[in-house]
Structure formats: C-alpha cells, structure tokens
Amino acid sequence: MDVWRRIIRTGAIRFSGGLGLVVALSMMTAPVAHAVTDAEVAAGFSGVDQGSLTFQVVVDGLLVILILLAMFVWVMSALRRARRINARREFFVSSALNNLSQGIVITNARQVVTYCNDRYLQLYGLSRSDLRKNMTRFELMELRKARGMLAEDVETYWRDSMAPEGYMNVLPDGRRIRMKKETLANGGIVATHEDCTEEGRLSEELASTKRFLEMVLDNIPSAVMVKRIKDGKFVLANRAAETILNRKRDAIINQTVMEVHPEAAAKFVLQRDDAAIKQGGLVTEEHPIPTDNGLRLFATRRVTVTDEAGNPQYLIKTSDDITDRRETESRMAHMAYHDGLTGMPNRAAFLQALAQLIDACDGTNEEFAVLSMDLDRFKEVNDVFGHEIGDKLLIEVTKRLEKAAGAGVVARLGGDEYGMIIDGEQPTAAWKLAETVARMISQEFEIDGKTLRIGVTAGISIFPRNGRDGAALLANAGAALSRAKAKSRGSIVFYEAEMDQQIRDRRALHQELHNALRKGELTLHYQPLARARHTLSGDDVTGFETLVRWVHPTRGFVPPADFIPLAEESGLIVELGEWILREACREAASWPRHLQIAVNLSPVQFMHGDLVGLVHSILLETGLTPGRLELEITEGVLIDDFERSLLLLRRLKALGVRIAMDDFGSGYSSLTYLQAFPFDKIKIDRAFVMNLGRNQQSSAIIRSVIGLGHGLDISIVAEGVETQDQLSFLAVEACDQVQGYFLGKPAPIAQYDAWVGRKPHVEVEPGSNVVTIRRVS
Numbered sequence: 001m002d003v004w005r006r007i008i009r010t011g012a013i014r015f016s017g018g019l020g021l022v023v024a025l026s027m028m029t030a031p032v033a034h035a036v037t038d039a040e041v042a043a044g045f046s047g048v049d050q051g052s053l054t055f056q057v058v059v060d061g062l063l064v065i066l067i068l069l070a071m072f073v074w075v076m077s078a079l080r081r082a083r084r085i086n087a088r089r090e091f092f093v094s095s096a097l098n099n100l101s102q103g104i105v106i107t108n109a110r111q112v113v114t115y116c117n118d119r120y121l122q123l124y125g126l127s128r129s130d131l132r133k134n135m136t137r138f139e140l141m142e143l144r145k146a147r148g149m150l151a152e153d154v155e156t157y158w159r160d161s162m163a164p165e166g167y168m169n170v171l172p173d174g175r176r177i178r179m180k181k182e183t184l185a186n187g188g189i190v191a192t193h194e195d196c197t198e199e200g201r202l203s204e205e206l207a208s209t210k211r212f213l214e215m216v217l218d219n220i221p222s223a224v225m226v227k228r229i230k231d232g233k234f235v236l237a238n239r240a241a242e243t244i245l246n247r248k249r250d251a252i253i254n255q256t257v258m259e260v261h262p263e264a265a266a267k268f269v270l271q272r273d274d275a276a277i278k279q280g281g282l283v284t285e286e287h288p289i290p291t292d293n294g295l296r297l298f299a300t301r302r303v304t305v306t307d308e309a310g311n312p313q314y315l316i317k318t319s320d321d322i323t324d325r326r327e328t329e330s331r332m333a334h335m336a337y338h339d340g341l342t343g344m345p346n347r348a349a350f351l352q353a354l355a356q357l358i359d360a361c362d363g364t365n366e367e368f369a370v371l372s373m374d375l376d377r378f379k380e381v382n383d384v385f386g387h388e389i390g391d392k393l394l395i396e397v398t399k400r401l402e403k404a405a406g407a408g409v410v411a412r413l414g415g416d417e418y419g420m421i422i423d424g425e426q427p428t429a430a431w432k433l434a435e436t437v438a439r440m441i442s443q444e445f446e447i448d449g450k451t452l453r454i455g456v457t458a459g460i461s462i463f464p465r466n467g468r469d470g471a472a473l474l475a476n477a478g479a480a481l482s483r484a485k486a487k488s489r490g491s492i493v494f495y496e497a498e499m500d501q502q503i504r505d506r507r508a509l510h511q512e513l514h515n516a517l518r519k520g521e522l523t524l525h526y527q528p529l530a531r532a533r534h535t536l537s538g539d540d541v542t543g544f545e546t547l548v549r550w551v552h553p554t555r556g557f558v559p560p561a562d563f564i565p566l567a568e569e570s571g572l573i574v575e576l577g578e579w580i581l582r583e584a585c586r587e588a589a590s591w592p593r594h595l596q597i598a599v600n601l602s603p604v605q606f607m608h609g610d611l612v613g614l615v616h617s618i619l620l621e622t623g624l625t626p627g628r629l630e631l632e633i634t635e636g637v638l639i640d641d642f643e644r645s646l647l648l649l650r651r652l653k654a655l656g657v658r659i660a661m662d663d664f665g666s667g668y669s670s671l672t673y674l675q676a677f678p679f680d681k682i683k684i685d686r687a688f689v690m691n692l693g694r695n696q697q698s699s700a701i702i703r704s705v706i707g708l709g710h711g712l713d714i715s716i717v718a719e720g721v722e723t724q725d726q727l728s729f730l731a732v733e734a735c736d737q738v739q740g741y742f743l744g745k746p747a748p749i750a751q752y753d754a755w756v757g758r759k760p761h762v763e764v765e766p767g768s769n770v771v772t773i774r775r776v777s
Contacts, residue, residue, distance in 0.1 A: 102194045109187030111137045123177065123193055124149040137189075148172055161191075168196070176200045223319040225252070229277060229304075229312045232256045244298075244321060246291070264290040276302035277312050286322070297323045339412040341391055342398040350411035350419045354470035357409075357421060361463065368423040369430030369462050372477035373437065375416035376455035376489045383642070385450060392447045393454070400440045404433065419474065426462045427494055434458045434492045442490075457484045461495040510570050513563050516550060517576060524583055525549050525746035528755060529596070529717060532735040534728055541755045542737060543596025543630065546584040547746045548576070564602075573602045574609055581615070585622040585629060587749060592757030598630040598660065603637045606644070612651045619655070626656030630681065634662050638673050649677055660717075665705065674712060682709050686720025689740070692729055699729070706733050 097104055103120030107113050113135050121127060124144050131140075141157060144150045150157060151172050161167045166180035175197045182190045217224060218239040226236035237245075237252040245252060245260055252260055257270045269289065276283040283302045288295050299322045305314040337349035345353070357368060375397065382390035394416070401410045401418060409421040422433045438456050445452040459480025467473040476495040484493035516522055526544040530536050550558045567573040581599050588597035605611055619626055631652060638645050653659055660681035661673065665688060674682075684705055691698035702718070709716040718730050721740030730738055744752065753759065 102192045105137070105140070105191045105193070107137050107189050107191075111189075113137060113140055114188070116140075120193055123195060220318075221320070223317075225317045225319075227257070227273065227315045227317065229315055234260065235314070241319075244291070244319060246293070262290055272300070273302065273315055273317075277304050277315055280304050280306075280312075296321050297326055342395055342412055344398050344402065345409070345411040347411065347413045347419070350409065350413065350421075351470045351474070353409045353411075354421060354473065357423075358463065358468065358470060362468075366423070367426040367463060367465075368421060369426050369433075369460050370473045370477045371418075371420040371422065371430060371434060371437075371458050371460050372413070372474065372481045373418045373420070373434075373456050373458045374481060374485065375418075375441070376457055378416040378454055381452055381454065385452075389447055389450065389452075393445055393452060396445050396447065397441060397454075401437060404437045404440050408433070419477070427460065430460045430462065430494075431492065434460065438490065438492070455490045457481065457489055458492045459484050459495065460492065466495045506566060509558075509563065510566050510572070512552065512555075513550070513567060514572060516552070517572070517579065521550060521552070522576075522579070523549050523551070523748070524580065524587070526587075526749050526752060527739060527746040528744045528752060529598070529737050529739045530743050532718070532727070532731045532738045534731050536727075536743060538755050541595065541752075543598060543628075544588075544749075544752070544756075545598040545632070545739065545746075546580060546600070548580055549746070568602055568604050571604060571608065573604045577602055577605045578614060578618075582618050582622070585618050585624040588628060589622045589624040593755075594625070594628060595756060596628055596630050596658070597624075598632055600632045600662065601637065603634070603645075606633075606637050606648055611648055612655070615652060615657065616655055619657075627658065630658040630660055632660045632662040632683070635673065642676075646676060653678075663719075665701065674708075674714075678712075679714055681715045681717055683717045683719050683739075686740075689718050689720040689726055689730075690722075692726050702730075702735075703733055706735055709736075710734070 097115075098118040100117065100119055103123045104115070104117045105113060105120055106115040113131065116131060121130075125147055126143070130143060138154060138158070141150060141154045145154060149171055151170060152160075157169070161169070161179050162181060166178055169177045169179055171177060175195060176199075178194045178196045180192050184190060217236075220238060221240055223241040223244045224236070224238045225234055225241050227233065228235050233254050233256055234252050235254075237249050239249075241252060242249055247260070257273065258266045260266075261269050268287075272285065272287070281304065284299070285302075286297065286299045288297050298319050300317060300319045303316045304312050305316060307313045337346060337352070338344065339346045354370065360366075361368065378390065378393070381393055394412075397418075398410075398412065401420070404410075405420055405422070408423070409419075411419045413419045420433065420437070422429050437458070441454060441456045445454070459477045459482070461467060461473045461476035461480060463473055466476045480493045480495040484491040487493065525547045527547060528541050529543050529545065530540040531542060533540055548560065548564075550560075550563055552558050564573070567576050584597050584599050588595070601611075615629075615631075618624075619629065633649075649659055658680040659677070660683055661679045662683045663685045664682045665685045673679075682705065684702060688698045688701055688705075692702070693699075706716050708714075715736045717737040717739055718726075718735050719739050721727055721730065721738045721742045723742060726740075727738060727742060749756065
C-alpha cells in the first residue's frame with residue numbers, strides 16, 4: 001500500500017504542476033512522512049492501474065474548483081455588502097443635502113460641477129436633465145442666464161459672488177438670493193444659495209414700520225421722552241420734546257435730566273421722576289416749570305416700564321405745555337359768567353350770586369331785594385344811530401349802574417335788561433336804589449358827539465316774601481317789570497301776589513293755545529279791502545286780509561290781543577303763522593275772482609326757520625299765483641335785525657309775492673325803511689284815520705303819506721274806516737284802498753261768497769255799507 005500511495009502522490013504532483021494541488025492532496029491523504037525519490041515514483045507508476053489514477057485526479061480537480069468557487073462567492077459577497085453600506089451612506093448624505101433650505105453646488109479644482117442639490121435646481125427653475133456630465137460652473141451660469149435666472153453677465157456675477165462677505169443676487173423676477181462661497185482644501189468650491197425674498201420683504205416692512213412709527217412719534221403734539229432708569233439717560237425723544245426743551249434731539253439722547261433741563265427745573269423734574277418710578281403705573285401731574293421761554297405750565301404723564309423680573313427699566317414721559325390752554329379756559333370761564341360787551345356779570349353769574357346769598361340768608365331774618373330793569377328808548381337809539389353807538393351806550397350805562405349799586409350785585413341779563421341785588425331793610429333799600437338808578441340813567445349821555453337820553457323801568461321782588469329760590473325771585477321781579485311797562489315807562493313796581501296769578505293764567509293760556517292749534521279750534525276770518533270810492537260796490541273789493549280767531553270751549557272768544565303776543569313770546573307763532581298762511585292760500589286759490597289775500601307776518605317768523613322756503617312750498621302746494629299773495633309786516637320785523645330782514649324781504653319779493661308795510665306812522669323810522677326797500681303797499685295806521693275830522697294834524701299826515709306813496713309809486717291803504725265822512729275824505733285825497741268796519745267786519749269767508757265770485761250761502765252782514773252786491777262770474 002505504501003508503494004501505491006507514493007505512486008499516486010507522484011502522479012498528482014506531476015499532473016497538477018502546482019503547489020496548491022499538493023497541499024490539497026496532502027490534506028486528503030494519510031499523514032505518512034516518506035521521502036519519495038524519482039526512482040520510487042517511477043517504480044510506483046509502473047505498478048498502478050491507469051484508470052484508477054485518472055479517476056483520482058478528476059476528483060481532486062473538482063475539489064480544487066469547489067474551493068476556488070467558494071472563495072469567489074465569499075469575495076463577491078463582501079464587495080456587495082461594502083457597496084450597500086456605501087450606497088446607504090450616500091443616500092443619507094444626499095437626502096440631508098436635498099432637504100436643506102439652501103441650494104448647494106460643489107465644484108472640483110477644475111470647476112466641474114460634482115454635486116448640485118434639489119433646492120438649487122428649484123431656486124433657478126432647473127431639472128436634473130439639464131445638467132450634463134462634466135458640466136463646468138460657467139456652463140451652469142450660462143444655463144441660468146439662458147433661462148432668465150441671471151440678471152447680469154456671467155463675468156460680473158462671478159466676480160461679485162466671490163466677495164468674502166457674500167453676495168446678494170436680485171433675480172429678474174424680483175427674488176433676492178444670498179450667495180456665499182467657501183474654498184475647499186483640494187481647490188474645489190462649495191457655494192450656498194439662500195432665498196431671502198421673504199426675509200427682505202419682512203426687513204423692508206420692519207424698516208417701513210419703523211419709519212412710520214418714527215413719523216407718528218415725531219408728529220405727536222405732546223413731547224415724548226423715554227429715560228433709561230439704570231443710568232438716568234434719555235434714549236428717545238420726539239420733535240415736540242425738541243421744541244419744549246429748545247434743543248436738538250442729539251443734545252437730548254444719552255443725556256440726563258440735569259444735563260437737559262435748566263438748573264432751576266432739573267431738580268424738581270428729577271424728584272418727580274423718582275416719585276413716579278417709586279409709585280409705579282401711570283402718574284399724571286400738572287406743574288409749572290421754568291423754561292428758556294419763561295415759566296410755563298405742563299401736564300406730564302409718567303409710566304414706568306419694568307423688565308421680566310419686575311424691576312423698573314424705562315420711564316416714559318409725555319408732556320404738554322398747557323399754559324395757553326389754561327389761559328383760554330380761564331378766559332372762557334370768565335366769558336361764561338360775564339357779558340362780552342360790558343364785562344359785567346351775566347345772567348348765569350347773577351343766578352349764582354343769588355343762590356349764594358339765599359344760602360347765607362336762609363334761616364335768618366335777613367332780607368334782600370332783586371331788581372329787574374329795562375332801558376327805555378334804547379331800541380330807538382340803536383336803530384337811529386346804529387349798533388355801534390348802541391353798544392357804547394350800554395358800556396356807559398354799565399358804569400353808572402355799577403356806581404349806583406356800590407357793594408351790591410349788578411349784572412346784564414341780556415339785551416337792554418339788567419339785574420341788581422341789594423341787601424338792607426326792605427322795601428326801603430330797594431326803592432332808594434331804584435330811584436338812584438333812574439336818576440343816574442335819565443341824565444344825558446354824550447357819545448361820539450351825540451347827546452342821548454334814555455330811561456329805566458324796574459320791577460322788584462323781595463326775599464323771602466316773594467320767593468325762596470333764585471329762579472322764583474328773578475321771575476317775580478320780571479313779572480313786576482312787565483306790570484311796570486304796562487303802567488308807564490319809567491315806573492318802579494314791586495311784585496304782588498296777583499301778578500303770580502296772572503303769570504299762571506298766561507302759562508295756562510299758552511298751553512291751551514298749543515292744544516287749540518292741535519285740535520283745530522282756531523278759525524280764519526276775512527276782512528275786505530276795496531278801492532276808495534264815495535259809494536262802494538262789490539266790484540270795488542280788491543282783496544281780503546286774513547285774521548285768526550279763537551273760540552275757547554270754556555273761555556269763549558279769546559281776543560287776538562291776548563293770545564297773539566303770548567304766541568310770539570313762546571315761539572308758537574312760528575307754527576301758528578305757518579298754519580294761517582297755508583289755510584289762507586288754500587282758501588284764496590279756490591275763489592273764482594282772482595282777489596288779493598293778505599297775511600300778517602310776525603317778527604318772530606323772520607328770526608326762526610326758512611321763511612322764504614316755507615312761502616315758496618305753500619304756493620306750490622296750494623297753486624296760488626304768487627302775485628295774489630300779500631305779506632304784511634310791521635316795523636318790528638326790521639328793528640330786530642335790519643340787514644337780515646331786508647335780505648329775506650328781497651328774497652320773498654323775488655318769488656313774486658307783494659310786501660306791505662302795516663301800521664305805518666306808528667313807529668319812528670318808517671321813512672328809513674321806505675328808502676331801503678321798495679314796498680308794494682303802505683297801510684296807514686288806524687289811529688290817524690280815527691281822528692279825521694277831529695284835528696287837522698291827522699288830515700295833514702294822511703295827505704302827506706298819500707303824496708309820499710304816490711311819489712314812490714306805492715299803493716296806499718287806510719285802515720280803520722268806520723264812517724262815510726272818513727271814506728269821502730280818503731276818496732277826495734286819492735287814497736288807493738280802504739279797509740274797516742264801514743266796508744265789512746272780519747267774518748268767515750262764507751259771509752263774503754258773493755264778493756269772491758261764489759254763489760252766496762248767507763246774507764251779507766246787516767249794517768254793511770256796500771250799496772250794491774253782485775256776483776262776479
């Protein structure tokens with residue numbers, strides 16, 4: 001057997017020709033350590049079966065191949081595992097880079113693009129397919145320029161982008177891209193691209209907001225300053241602070257209170273700042289502070305701002321120079337209690353002084369008197385010489401009243417009405433004071449070379465017998481004044497109990513008048529006007545005057561002289577006058593004959609509301625021709641406000657209506673009004689007509705007025721014609737029209753149906769002096 005083993009080893013070695021096979025065969029054979037010589041091998045081969053040897057060699061070769069295959073599989077497996085690990089690592093790195101908010105481009109030393117993340121492609125609108133292999137950085141920039149993602153040329157962009165601090169590139173679409181480059185050790189470059197558009201927008205908004213807040217702060221009229229509490233230096237000041245401190249902002253910021261304010265004020269301001277910081281919250285104060293412009297009054301508000309730990313950090317101060325405001329308020333307060341023309345106390349101050357005196361006298365036996373006084377003939381002075389002279393006269397009257405009152409209280413209650421308070425034994429003290437005032441006021445006034453004479457009428461009430469409160473005392477003094485005016489100008493009247501009853505009656509009558517207007521208790525009566533003829537007929541009737549009548553359910557007939565003045569005093573005349581005007585125009589529009597309709601206007605109507613608009617709207621509403629409407633006014637309309645009333649009259653005349661001056665001759669300045677305004681008609685006051693035949697003066701006055709009217713081309717109407725003699729006189733003197741009981745009394749329009757062209761429903765009033773009445777169709 002040993003011989004065969006040696007033969008097989010020798011053949012295998014020779015067959016394989018390699019050391020590896022020998023090693024393999026040695027492992028598969030028994031470990032026999034024999035030295036084999038060439039002779040032994042040759043001897044072995046000579047005795048071995050050739051087929052067995054071949055089989056053995058094939059088996060051994062297969063084993064070798066299997067071993068080599070196993071080694072190959074192992075190596076390949078290791079390589080695949082290494083590639084997977086490397087690929088996973090590359091995936092993680094790529095994912096991280098692609099998810100960055102910045103675009104990244106990496107180039108090598110030859111400027112070839114070796115990496116580009118997704119964000120970069122997204123920023124510049126590129127795709128992976130746009131990047132070819134071995135593309136250089138310059139080619140990439142040319143691609144961006146071709147796609148409209150590079151505003152400047154490539155060379156300029158490359159040069160600017162190499163700045164160490166980075167480069168802000170503004171794309172053609174307006175986006176702002178911040179670019180920064182880092183050079184690698186191998187000569188390559190890593191470039192980051194970040195979209196800063198939103199950041200830039202926010203930055204611009206922040207800058208705009210800052211500018212806006214600075215503008216607002218600078219335009220705040222109050223001085224605003226912020227002081228850092230830690231070192232006491234100002235960190236903010238607006239334009240108003242510059243004005244108040246009289247120094248530029250640069251001289252305020254980073255300065256302390258001692259450095260900013262004058263020495264006289266610095267210590268006080270610093271003390272108030274420290275007190276506000278100690279107190280915390282909002283502290284508001286008013287205090288005078290010496291400034292470069294003198295002592296000024298400031299309103300200062302201090303607010304302490306704390307940090308997160310609650311420690312005081314800043315002190316915000318706003319200051320307003322309220323010196324002028326306080327002076328204005330002081331003047332306004334003075335004006336609220338003093339008359340603007342004379343400077344003496346007004347009604348409010350008078351009532352206040354009255355209340356104080358009542359409190360002082362309440363519960364004691366003390367008495368005092370309240371005087372209510374009106375100047376006599378003051379309106380005449382005002383209208384004849386003008387308001388300027390009238391104002392100067394009031395100032396002189398004030399001086400005399402103050403002298404007469406002595407230690408008493410005197411006030412101008414309004415217009416030419418004054419009030420006085422006098423203590424002492426009553427009514428003696430009040431009577432003496434009233435007489436003193438009357439004597440002093442009756443003395444002549446010399447104003448601008450003109451000698452003026454006026455008087456005074458007074459009403460007096462006494463505390464406590466005539467009232468225990470200021471309003472009652474003043475009202476009762478006013479009631480006494482009304483009684484004094486009714487008695488005679490220049491009278492002095494003390495309040496009596498029955499006056500109070502009269503006041504209550506007037507108030508009740510006013511309320512009932514208000515209700516009567518609502519309930520339709522008022523009616524209109526009409527009085528005819530006719531041409532002045534010796535013998536009158538229905539054809540001579542030219543129109544009617546409208547007169548209001550009131551039949552009270554319980555009082556019966558209430559005379560117009562009682563309720564018309566009451567309506568004027570209360571302002572109810574405005575509503576009443578509108579009703580009269582509308583009803584009169586509606587009635588006249590229904591007449592077959594186109595006669596005139598005359599309506600009286602109160603001075604109060606001229607002072608309230610749109611009178612011209614009212615007349616115009618009523619004419620349109622009723623369809624009355626404007627030329628048929630005649631508006632009658634008295635001198636009182638022009639006395640109260642001449643210029644305004646004159647303007648209203650001109651506007652009314654422009655509507656086409658006629659304007660008549662009523663009660664002509666009863667005033668004192670009618671000629672002035674005739675010169676200022678072209679009246680259509682003058683109505684001579686009945687007082688002159690009544691005296692015809694009794695005295696020559698009335699006849700002469702009527703002749704003069706008729707001549708004046710004809711000279712001015714103004715129609716003349718004589719009121720109050722009650723006899724044939726009066727009518728005949730007026731006809732002879734060529735008076736244009738007449739009106740009075742001789743022609744017809746005021747009556748419902750049905751009484752005059754025939755005269756207005758309607759079939760009469762009733763007989764003409766007995767006693768009428770119209771000879772012939774015929775219906776005009």
